[in-house]
Amino acid sequence: MTGGRQIRVELPKPFTPGMVKLAFVEGQQILIVNVGGTLRAIANSCPHAGSSLYGGKLIGAKIRCPSHGLMIDLVTGCAGAVGGLSTPVFAVEEIDGLALVTLDEPGD
Numbered sequence: 001m002t003g004g005r006q007i008r009v010e011l012p013k014p015f016t017p018g019m020v021k022l023a024f025v026e027g028q029q030i031l032i033v034n035v036g037g038t039l040r041a042i043a044n045s046c047p048h049a050g051s052s053l054y055g056g057k058l059i060g061a062k063i064r065c066p067s068h069g070l071m072i073d074l075v076t077g078c079a080g081a082v083g084g085l086s087t088p089v090f091a092v093e094e095i096d097g098l099a100l101v102t103l104d105e106p107g108d
């Protein structure tokens, strides 16, 4: 376990609660979401059929997939009891207006 690499993503200013940034990070699309003042990062791919989650409605710490309405937890990436589906989530912190997203190293 190496702890992964940290990638810097510039955030809109201000980046207030409820805002979502779609970031393109090393070939991956990652949503960075301000959930009540805490940043969350999740792969931009619904675990149901792979739709983009960007534009999905935020409800608390969950996002509703725009395609078929699956609710995905932005903390765990889990889609509730729906067949154990989940989307990867990433550690993220905000420092000086930048999001530091920790990507897993291959093989971690």
Ligand code: FES
Residues within 6 Å of the ligand: 046, 047, 048, 049, 050, 051, 065, 066, 067, 068, 069, 070
């Ligand atoms: S692709 Fe997201 S709910 Fe179907």
